[in-house]
Each structure stands twice: as C-alpha cells, then as structure tokens.
Amino acid sequence: MGISKKTIRLYASAKAVITQYLYLPGSHRLNNVIKRIDKLGNSEVESGIEKVMRAFAGRHRNIEQTFLNHFSRIADQNKSSLEYFSLQKKILLGAFFTKEYSIEAAALFNPSIVPHPDQQGLKADEQRFIMSLRATGEGHISSIVFQTGIIDNMANITLDNSTGYFTPLKKRLDTSYNKLFISKRAATIPEFNRSILDNLPESFSAAEASHILNSIKPTEPSIIDSVMVFEKIMDNNYELESSSHVPLNEKVIFPISNAESMGMEDARFVKFHDGEQYCYYGTYTAYNGKHIQTHLIETTNFDVFKIRALYGAAVADKGMALFPEKVNGKYAMISRQGGEKINIMFSENLYFWKDFQILMEPRYPWEFLQVGNCGSPIKTTKGWLLLTHGVGAMRTYVISAILLDLHDPTRIVGRLDKPLIEADENEREGYVPNVVYTCGFMLHGNHLIIPYAVSDSATAFATIGLDEILRDMKL
Numbered sequence: 001m002g003i004s005k006k007t008i009r010l011y012a013s014a015k016a017v018i019t020q021y022l023y024l025p026g027s028h029r030l031n032n033v034i035k036r037i038d039k040l041g042n043s044e045v046e047s048g049i050e051k052v053m054r055a056f057a058g059r060h061r062n063i064e065q066t067f068l069n070h071f072s073r074i075a076d077q078n079k080s081s082l083e084y085f086s087l088q089k090k091i092l093l094g095a096f097f098t099k100e101y102s103i104e105a106a107a108l109f110n111p112s113i114v115p116h117p118d119q120q121g122l123k124a125d126e127q128r129f130i131m132s133l134r135a136t137g138e139g140h141i142s143s144i145v146f147q148t149g150i151i152d153n154m155a156n157i158t159l160d161n162s163t164g165y166f167t168p169l170k171k172r173l174d175t176s177y178n179k180l181f182i183s184k185r186a187a188t189i190p191e192f193n194r195s196i197l198d199n200l201p202e203s204f205s206a207a208e209a210s211h212i213l214n215s216i217k218p219t220e221p222s223i224i225d226s227v228m229v230f231e232k233i234m235d236n237n238y239e240l241e242s243s244s245h246v247p248l249n250e251k252v253i254f255p256i257s258n259a260e261s262m263g264m265e266d267a268r269f270v271k272f273h274d275g276e277q278y279c280y281y282g283t284y285t286a287y288n289g290k291h292i293q294t295h296l297i298e299t300t301n302f303d304v305f306k307i308r309a310l311y312g313a314a315v316a317d318k319g320m321a322l323f324p325e326k327v328n329g330k331y332a333m334i335s336r337q338g339g340e341k342i343n344i345m346f347s348e349n350l351y352f353w354k355d356f357q358i359l360m361e362p363r364y365p366w367e368f369l370q371v372g373n374c375g376s377p378i379k380t381t382k383g384w385l386l387l388t389h390g391v392g393a394m395r396t397y398v399i400s401a402i403l404l405d406l407h408d409p410t411r412i413v414g415r416l417d418k419p420l421i422e423a424d425e426n427e428r429e430g431y432v433p434n435v436v437y438t439c440g441f442m443l444h445g446n447h448l449i450i451p452y453a454v455s456d457s458a459t460a461f462a463t464i465g466l467d468e469i470l471r472d473m474k475l
Contacts, residue, residue: 012108067094109453112440125153142263260286270376375440414473430455
C-alpha cells in the first residue's frame, strides 16, 4: 500500500518545564526555612529575588504570582501568622518552595488527533487540527500536552510554532456537585452506606462536603468506608479552571487526582457528534503506581475541561476508544479487557459500562501476542474504519486496520492481512524499541492522517488514501 511517511518529527524536550510546589518532609523543615528568610535584611532579600528572577522569569509566565501562590500555601500550613512578612519576603519564601519539573524529560509519544473547533481563516481545502501527546517526565509521570497545526489539500502538514512556555492547568475548587451525581456513581459499590448523603445539602462543593462528613461521628465501620468512597468519587471527578487566556500549545493537563498521581496515559480524543451538537471526549488511563482506571476528559473548546471517571464491571484494562456518535441509540466503545483481544461494548450512559463482547482476536503472526485499538474509529460509506495495533515476535508493534459494519459494529466486514505501518530502520531505536503506535487518526478529504509514536521516543506522521486502504480490506 502507498503509505507515505512524512519527514516531520516531534521530539521530547527537556526544556519543556512547568513550576510545581516543593514539598519538604516534616513541618520542622518548613519552619526552619521561614526563620532563615525572616532573618534576612532587605538588601539580601532583593538580591535573592533578583537572582531567581534573572534565572527563571524568562522560562515561565507570571512566575512572581506563582511564588505568591506558593507563599499562601506555606502560610496555610504554618501555625503562626506570616502577614508581617514584606511583599518581597513573601515572594522569596515562595521561590524557595517552588521547583521546575521537566514534563518531557523521558518521552513525548502516543498521539491522537482531532479537527480543531476553530476552522476560520484557512485556505480552501485546508483543515486545522489539535493533536494530543503523552509527555513523560521525572519519575515516569505522564501528562497531556497539545500541538496544533494545519493540513493542506495535498495532505502536507504544517505545525504551529510553540511559545516555549508550558502552563499546567489548575483544578477548579468551586465546582458544584449534587447528591444524584454521587449516588449514581456510588451505586456501583455495594458496601456504600447511602445514609451519609443525608448529612449533605442538595448541592455542595468538595470542600463543603469534606467539612461536613469529617465532622460526623461514625457509628459503624460502613460509615468510615463510605466516607472514603465519597471522597474518592469527588477526587476522581473534577473540573479545571478556564484556560482561554493560555495558548493551546502551552497547556499541560498534569495529574491532579490520587487515581492518576503517577500518570495520565495514552489519551484517545474524539470529536463526538450528537445531532447538531458536538463535544470532544478523551479517554485515558489513570495510573496511581499500582492500579489503573479509565477516565474521560470532556471539552467543547479546549479551554474548559471536565474530568470524569468511568464506572461499571466492563471498565477494566487500558485502551478504551469511544465511537464518534451513538450507534443504534447507544454509546459505543472499543476496549481491550484481558489485554489480548479487541472488544466492543455499548451503553445508554456514557459513564457506566456493564458488559462487553469479543470483537477481534489475533490471526496473523505479526499480532500473535495481542491486538488493540489505535484510537476511535471513523465513519466511512463502507463502514467504521478502525486502526489496530498488533504485537508480534520480539515485542514488535505494528499498525493495521479493520472495517466494521455501520449498523452493527460487532461485525467485522473487512480486515487488512498485512501491517499498514511498521517501524523502518530509522524508527527502530528508542526508549521502547521496535514500536509504532497511535492513539488516534483523522480524515482530511480522501486522506487518512495518522500521527504515530516512533519507539516511544518521537512522534511522526503518515498518510494514505482512504480509497486505497478500503480497497485492500479482505473479508
């Protein structure tokens, strides 16, 4: 097949840094630093700030405000008031409790791609896109970053320039929840004692609910366990502050909840249509160092994001990819429970999945170890086109494709009998060698646009005509 690999490469950069609060073990460490800063004279404070600003102000937006925000966290932790600190001392103290974190120090890979919500100002037959990527940094913690660009009528790809800044999006603290939201999710946990909800008003913020529930004197063990379940639900389902003032290529969705503390892995974004309305959904694997769980990102504009956990007996393993529209009135999802086969499942509720069924098993030697999806399927006149990955000898990953019936996607109506994309000699070496992998692809005219990871060390692009790939499908 006439797969065309582009020369564009996106590489991880150790210069992609964000600021984080620096935790020190033991309250005595914090108090000792406060005392040392307190003893400094004005000239020493000014000199210290000047040195820090000279070294770091050009690497981060509004870093002085970051220092003041971190000072506020210190003041909240410290028992004695620090209001007597001058503004300059507050800034300097905040700087001592700030660190840089390189989000791409280890890798930048596993992309997905969707049409940009803003298609204004383009030439004829051009399309603007948003690509998400998995950035992996110190401690092998994965976050989500974005890259925008334009595809022309010949499937040539141009990437937008980066500003050089990276801004982690903040959790919105005033998000309002209600009892129904909690009870629906707690219904999947048999041991949950619903009586704890009686103590809450009809709507509440996470902080308000925590204050009320922590004041309850438990009369039985189930109350303690149920409060923990409640707090986990609140932790897993949150919103991010509006980021309309931040360029999309600067935005970083960094782990916030405990469930994803060690990584937000392999986001698979899709533009989901429901009649004339649309929303972008991105399924990803939340990892806390021991356990995984599938979570969902929701946005209409990539400025306001909601994070939701998925629930139900079928929510297991990695790599879930949502269809771009309902099928026969239900949400449809490609999944991989068990880690070896491709499965499919349906649900009337986006957040709850009970059952799944096997869709495809390994058939060819290049996929004998396992198969999985490479992102959400796209709708064609011939059926749902789904890119797949297969793992063969020597843990070699390849990308292939299948075609599903439009009206009954549990039926495979076409399947490639050979890989679509394999690692060539220039792509074999990397953090994880002999791997090509993608978390999403999109259609541009008759061109299939496939961004893909190269041995977990870079991101490349490949294109192929839609007609050609459909023509090579075997029954």
